[in-house]
Amino acid sequence: MTRPTKTYAIIGGAAGLGGALARLLAAGGPDSNSAVWLADEPGAAAAAPALANVAFHPMDLADPAAPRALVKTITRRQGRLDGLVVAASAMGGAPLADWQASDWDRAAAINLRLPFLAAQAAQGLLTQSRGSLILVSSTATLRGQAQSHAYQATKAGLAGLLRSLAAELGPQGVRVNLVLPGWVETPQTQDFWRAQPDPQGARAAIDARIPLRRHGSAEEVAAAMAWLLSDAASYVTGATIPLDGGDTAV
Numbered sequence: 001m002t003r004p005t006k007t008y009a010i011i012g013g014a015a016g017l018g019g020a021l022a023r024l025l026a027a028g029g030p031d032s033n034s035a036v037w038l039a040d041e042p043g044a045a046a047a048a049p050a051l052a053n054v055a056f057h058p059m060d061l062a063d064p065a066a067p068r069a070l071v072k073t074i075t076r077r078q079g080r081l082d083g084l085v086v087a088a089s090a091m092g093g094a095p096l097a098d099w100q101a102s103d104w105d106r107a108a109a110i111n112l113r114l115p116f117l118a119a120q121a122a123q124g125l126l127t128q129s130r131g132s133l134i135l136v137s138s139t140a141t142l143r144g145q146a147q148s149h150a151y152q153a154t155k156a157g158l159a160g161l162l163r164s165l166a167a168e169l170g171p172q173g174v175r176v177n178l179v180l181p182g183w184v185e186t187p188q189t190q191d192f193w194r195a196q197p198d199p200q201g202a203r204a205a206i207d208a209r210i211p212l213r214r215h216g217s218a219e220e221v222a223a224a225m226a227w228l229l230s231d232a233a234s235y236v237t238g239a240t241i242p243l244d245g246g247d248t249a250v
Contacts, residue, residue, distance in 0.1 A: 089151075135161065
């Protein structure tokens with residue numbers, strides 16, 4: 001990849017939100033000459049956008065050394081990083097009595113530790129570019145759901161991490177924001193519905209409570225994140241933004 005005007009990195013979600021954002025940024029997004037690095041598990045490579053200015057970086061999301069290795073590669077290849085989005089997500093559900101410590105630890109490693117280590121690794125490059133960091137949580141931060149204990153606890157923890165990062169990195173010119181996608185069409189959401197006894201009925205009940213009466217698209221969430229990465233959002237930091245069709249507002 002040749003040196004672009006701006007460089008963005010997206011960690012996780014290659015088949016869902018991360019892939020949608022990569023396509024948008026590669027198509028122009030906030031800059032007409034952007035390089036996009038999409039990092040995810042090796043098995044997600046086939047889902048990554050096959051575009052000239054999108055590089056797929058295989059990454060063990062639970063490996064604490066992986067974020068620094070990604071940033072080292074970007075530094076060597078691009079020399080800059082203008083925006084970082086951490087969209088990785090480990091989701092699982094089981095009755096309370098069935099949860100294992102290993103299930104909890106994996107959720108904590110991917111949903112909470114990874115965003116922290118990614119911010120730490122990218123701090124220097126983001127400070128140089130006065131860039132933007134986006135953490136992707138979930139409306140699970142605001143709304144409870146049975147059996148998803150580790151997912152909800154770790155995703156909710158990002159709200160606290162947001163505040164500390166925004167306070168520390170703001171004076172360095174780095175903006176940090178948190179987005180809370182709601183019911184959005186992604187492979188992860190589709191897997192959830194398929195596991196329900198009555199998928200159509202369960203989904204219809206959810207859509208009926210959402211003010212916009214539908215699921216969102218990955219592209220709609222990506223558009224909001226692209227705006228947060230852009231100079232148009234230059235005075236936005238420390239914000240928690242639900243992207244949920246109004247679901248948590250009513």
